[in-house]
Amino acid sequence: MSIAAQIDDLSFAHLGTDLPALDRVSLFVPAGESVALLGPSGAGKTTLLALLDGRLQGWAGRVSVLGAPLDPDHPPPRARRPDTGFVFQEFALVERSTVLRNVLNGRLGRMSPLRALLGSPTAHDLGIARTALADCGIADLAERRVDSLSGGQRQRVAIARCLAQEPRLILADEPVSNLDPARAGEILALLTAAARARGATAMFSSHQPDLARRFAQRIIGIRGGRIVFDVPTSELNEDATADLYRDPKPMPGIGLRAVS
Amino acid sequence: MRLREFGGFAASALIAGAVLWSFVTTDVELSRLMSAGPRIAGFLGRMFPPDPTVMAEIMKGSAETLRIAILGSLGATVLSIPLGILASETMVSRAVFRPIRMLLAFIRAIPLILVAMLMVGAVGLGPLPGIIAIAFHATGMLAKFYAEAIDGVSRAPIAALESAGAGPLVRLRHAIWPQMAPVVARDTIFRFELNLRESLILGIVGAGGIGFYIQTYVRSFQYDKAASVTIAVVLMVIAIEGINVALRRRFA
Ligand SMILES: Nc1ncnc2c1ncn2[C@@H]1O[C@H](COP(=O)(O)OP(=O)(O)O)[C@@H](O)[C@H]1O
Ligand SMILES: [Mg+2]
Numbered sequence: 001m002s003i004a005a006q007i008d009d010l011s012f013a014h015l016g017t018d019l020p021a022l023d024r025v026s027l028f029v030p031a032g033e034s035v036a037l038l039g040p041s042g043a044g045k046t047t048l049l050a051l052l053d054g055r056l057q058g059w060a061g062r063v064s065v066l067g068a069p070l071d072p073d074h075p076p077p078r079a080r081r082p083d084t085g086f087v088f089q090e091f092a093l094v095e096r097s098t099v100l101r102n103v104l105n106g107r108l109g110r111m112s113p114l115r116a117l118l119g120s121p122t123a124h125d126l127g128i129a130r131t132a133l134a135d136c137g138i139a140d141l142a143e144r145r146v147d148s149l150s151g152g153q154r155q156r157v158a159i160a161r162c163l164a165q166e167p168r169l170i171l172a173d174e175p176v177s178n179l180d181p182a183r184a185g186e187i188l189a190l191l192t193a194a195a196r197a198r199g200a201t202a203m204f205s206s207h208q209p210d211l212a213r214r215f216a217q218r219i220i221g222i223r224g225g226r227i228v229f230d231v232p233t234s235e236l237n238e239d240a241t242a243d244l245y246r247d248p249k250p251m252p253g254i255g256l257r258a259v260s
Numbered sequence: 261m262r263l264r265e266f267g268g269f270a271a272s273a274l275i276a277g278a279v280l281w282s283f284v285t286t287d288v289e290l291s292r293l294m295s296a297g298p299r300i301a302g303f304l305g306r307m308f309p310p311d312p313t314v315m316a317e318i319m320k321g322s323a324e325t326l327r328i329a330i331l332g333s334l335g336a337t338v339l340s341i342p343l344g345i346l347a348s349e350t351m352v353s354r355a356v357f358r359p360i361r362m363l364l365a366f367i368r369a370i371p372l373i374l375v376a377m378l379m380v381g382a383v384g385l386g387p388l389p390g391i392i393a394i395a396f397h398a399t400g401m402l403a404k405f406y407a408e409a410i411d412g413v414s415r416a417p418i419a420a421l422e423s424a425g426a427g428p429l430v431r432l433r434h435a436i437w438p439q440m441a442p443v444v445a446r447d448t449i450f451r452f453e454l455n456l457r458e459s460l461i462l463g464i465v466g467a468g469g470i471g472f473y474i475q476t477y478v479r480s481f482q483y484d485k486a487a488s489v490t491i492a493v494v495l496m497v498i499a500i501e502g503i504n505v506a507l508r509r510r511f512a
Pocket of ligand 1: 014015017021039040041042043044045046047048
């Protein structure tokens with residue numbers, strides 16, 4: 001069994017902050033699994049996913065992704081970056097480019113440098129981009145400019161770009177937080193199905209327990225930068241979920257107003 | 261309070277002193293000042309009626325001015341692309357963009373007419389020194405504009421392409437360029453308009469274009485011909501302004 005991600009005793013604080021965004025996190029994700037990161041806003045979900053994408057440096061602990069260790073001081077070599085695909089919470093699309101161009105942007109790390117610079121995809125690249133568009137249900141939007149699309153359509157473009165990258169590990173940051181419940185279900189269904197069809201591992205973050213339960217095989221609860229629980233979906237405990245979202249503990253220095 | 265009063269007094273004295281000094285050291289004598297009005301009126305009188313026979317010279321000079329502005333703008337654009345990249349904090353480190361920005365500020369500080377005179381000395385009379393001068397002078401502004409356009413785009417797509425394995429130039433091409441293209445088009449047209457306007461006078465120092473005829477006719481006391489050329493220049497400036505307004509409307 002190959003390993004998609006392994007994290008041992010990892011701590012990380014963002015530049016200019018004292019409180020760690022991730023606090024002694026350990027995690028093991030076998031290849032092919034679909035995992036939900038569940039937790040309130042500010043829990044550290046984005047930070048954990050960005051770490052696995054190789055975008056953070058300066059952490060303590062050990063991390064390896066798809067069998068290769070990450071270096072805490074340097075970003076991973078460019079050749080390895082397409083192997084992890086990231087679906088950004090705010091989509092991060094090029095608004096003035098067409099849908100197809102945006103999806104082909106996912107191929108840039110797989111093309112020869114000259115082709116990438118000239119933006120001249122091979123028939124193979126185009127085929128993969130078209131398949132990704134079809135899988136996301138937006139084949140008919142290929143020539144539309146992204147700034148003319150709705151939020152749900154943009155989310156599909158963001159996922160299609162990620163799929164075009166042919167990642168072995170898909171990291172999706174709150175891919176449905178901007179959508180209504182019906183759309184949210186559709187998007188998570190296509191994301192997890194596309195990952196499964198490609199034999200890729202999928203990790204997505206969410207703050208909605210019901211969606212996590214419907215689309216993940218395993219759910220990791222995270223709060224205050226720590227992993228609170230890590231269970232197969234069938235064993236998810238209502239109390240533990242509720243606990244994840246309870247009000248923060250009163251801390252020294254907070255609540256002084258009530259005294260006066 | 262005392263100190264503030266003294267400061268105000270010192271500033272007034274300084275300004276008064278500077279004005280007096282200026283009168284003393286130039287030949288602005290009262291008598292000349294008095295006669296300047298009638299003399300200017302006389303000069304204007306000799307400009308009328310403008311001599312329309314210089315139409316051929318006007319056309320030739322305008323065409324040359326236009327060519328200087330086009331080639332000068334092309335040169336400035338070609339120079340500004342690499343310099344703009346090297347002056348942007350998105351693309352390069354502080355150690356690179358700081359000195360490049362200082363260089364651009366230095367270029368902007370040199371008046372165009374001075375560059376043109378130096379270039380006439382270097383390469384001789386004609387449109388070539390004008391083209392070089394415009395390209396050099398305009399680069400100081402255009403490269404700064406391009407750098408600002410690069411730094412003004414949304415960062416998220418750049419990070420997304422980096423995450424997908426794209427290198428810096430590929431990110432510039434596919435994440436930054438599509439976002440900055442309209443700004444670059446607007447800034448380049450704006451600079452072209454300035455170049456056209458400024459190249460109208462380059463001929464006065466021998467750097468080609470319609471300005472050459474103004475200088476020639478004034479020196480040879482053919483004020484009626486100088487008047488025609490001047491009117492042509494004013495009309496061209498108004499036309500450029502009109503085109504600019506129309507373009508602004510399109511880009512808005
Ligand atoms: N760029 C940053 N600089 C400083 N602090 C940050 C930054 N990004 C996130 N944080 C902090 O790190 C913690 C975790 O944030 P994040 O990973 O975005 O949480 P989540 O995605 O679960 O909402 C929060 O306390 C947040 O304020
Ligand atoms: Mg987040």
